[in-house]
Amino acid sequence: MLKYEVVASDLRNRIESGQYKANEQLPTIAEMCKIYGVSEITVKKATEQLAGIGLISTRKGSGSYVKGDVGAFLRDPSAEMSGQMAGFKAEHEQLGAEVTSLVKTFEVIHPEPEVAERLSADAADFVYRIVRVRLADGMPLVVEYTYMPISIVPGLRLADVESSIYEHIEQGLGLRIDSAHRIVRAVMPTPQEREWLGLAPDTPLLEVEQVGFLDDGRPFEYSVARHSGDRYSFHAVAKH
Amino acid sequence: MLKYEVVASDLRNRIESGQYKANEQLPTIAEMCKIYGVSEITVKKATEQLAGIGLISTRKGSGSYVKGDVGAFLRDPSAEMSGQMAGFKAEHEQLGAEVTSLVKTFEVIHPEPEVAERLSADAADFVYRIVRVRLADGMPLVVEYTYMPISIVPGLRLADVESSIYEHIEQGLGLRIDSAHRIVRAVMPTPQEREWLGLAPDTPLLEVEQVGFLDDGRPFEYSVARHSGDRYSFHAVAKH
DNA sequence: AAGTGGTCTAGACCACTTC
DNA sequence: AAGTGGTCTAGACCACTTC
Incomplete structure (x- = not known):
């Protein structure tokens, strides 16, 4: 599995298991770089993928957030x-x-x-x-x-x-x-x-x-x- | 306008005006870097955007191609x-x-x-x-x-x-x-x-x-x- | 002023296609 | 063997948000 896929799938698991909750702010990109030991662009690619399937939204200057009520939609x-x-x-x-x-x-x-x-x-x-x-x-x-x-x-x-x-x-x-x-x-x-x-x-x-x-x-x-x-x-x- | 938007919109214009024709291979990413004076990642972002709206497809090891018959769909x-x-x-x-x-x-x-x-x-x-x-x-x-x-x-x-x-x-x-x-x-x-x-x-x-x-x-x-x-x-x- | 995500660079390495 | 797109890095700069 590619590095950005590892990051994306781990974030996805943590969101779907409720470890990162609805409307909660995710770790910053810099933090995720340390957590996963990868570069900023790799983390960015992972968050873009999750935003693309509607799981999170990203907000310039502020952070990345778990979307409310994604369960019914994805399940x-x-x-x-x-x-x-x-x-x-x-x-x-x-x-x-x-x-x-x-x-x-x-x-x-x-x-x-x-x-x-x-x-x-x-x-x-x-x-x-x-x-x-x-x-x-x-x-x-x-x-x-x-x-x-x-x-x-x-x-x-x-x-x-x-x-x-x-x-x-x-x-x-x-x-x-x-x-x-x-x-x-x-x-x-x-x-x-x-x-x-x-x-x-x-x-x-x-x-x-x-x-x-x-x-x-x-x-x-x-x-x-x-x-x-x-x-x-x-x-x-x-x-x- | 951001650099990748400039590249994407120029490519889009050339495709829609017929300068790059259906099923034709686009310039390589390295060539586009020279044409537009930008880095590889910037060109990549532009081609990803065009692939996302269904205008081109990219093929690893081979090149990027204009999709056939996009007119009816987009118009x-x-x-x-x-x-x-x-x-x-x-x-x-x-x-x-x-x-x-x-x-x-x-x-x-x-x-x-x-x-x-x-x-x-x-x-x-x-x-x-x-x-x-x-x-x-x-x-x-x-x-x-x-x-x-x-x-x-x-x-x-x-x-x-x-x-x-x-x-x-x-x-x-x-x-x-x-x-x-x-x-x-x-x-x-x-x-x-x-x-x-x-x-x-x-x-x-x-x-x-x-x-x-x-x-x-x-x-x-x-x-x-x-x-x-x-x-x-x-x-x-x-x-x- | 400090923190955040978004863009962009030059360059490396890889897997795959083409010849 | 040469050419191609895909991934990844370290780092810079910016616009925006937060305090």
Whole structure:
């Protein structure tokens, strides 16, 4: 583990265990340098990371403070952090759930104009089109519509689509996933989606439209995920 | 403007103007040091900021790259970035809209248990309860339910509530707003909300539940904002 | 006046990519 | 072997807060 990760994870443990309490001032950066035997910049990087996930706030000329009431926000198991991108399988397995997928469509097509634009692809290129219902412990949670250029993600098989496409991209192809741009909306399900997700009437969905990027900047995925509304929420930390 | 801001904003301009194109490699960090006459850490801070808003990705041992197709994501005017927190008024005035508010309720009450918990307050404390319909250019966009402890935000008047509570907190009280924890969900409107927002039947809302924090870590605001679904979306950048 | 976090420097070392 | 971004150091200076 890197030095700043050691500092950040130790501070995090002390905050979550209540050793540093809500609204309390943390040791100064100079003190933390002595405590952990590291330089100022290393401590700074650790506190920036904690501020980024919303655990502390820092105040110039004054000190660093533990935020009040972070518990409910961080502990919510039905929540995904907007800052993290792990893929459906990794995310739910981390919570101890067994993940399965019903593959409704797995085909290769020419992309519609909107999909082509998002993938920086041409209408003449081939892309996979995948429709999946994804379940955790047998409960249908989300319908995912995924498009990927076959030129970037070659050799995708039904077995990959049934388990985890991200695993095929990272382990199988040796590519590195960097980040994603997401747009979140509230929508109503189609009749088909209502049936697949087993929804009561008048249940809205949370739609997450996403463009995923590799670490060389290329978009490798365009997807629309429509999440069962009463079983899903989305967490974010906003800075002023 | 700070040095790293100068570098970041210059790089951003060159990317958005197309001088550095999608999927293209940026100058190396060492080259940028020479170009801008700054140290490595300063360039690094600038590239980290750009990676944070999803404009570039960096690849160890290889280089920094402009992300493909960032245009649509960054230009969408109906979108709020999850990473930013400006308040409704500042956000929409930036887009050139005239912001008004219909104050439906403005009272002082003892908080319900859930509100008290979020505000780290006691059931015996007094909090403002404010219900507002907020409009941009006369179009109702969102219903906001806001709770704030009177001990932290004293002297709030109807005039503040009608324009901007954040202005009163920052300019009037000299407090500094640091950040907010947000939870986003899809919900159906109540009949009252449907009327206030002028919604067609079967239109869902995007609910943003938020706890706002001052820079000393104290929660000063608990609010639930329910956004008209077809006129609102929420942008985020997720890191792998 | 003393203490605090934020920015910035020159330079070292490392792991990884590219050739 | 050469080039690249990522981490880390010791130290300087500054703006701001606190007393």
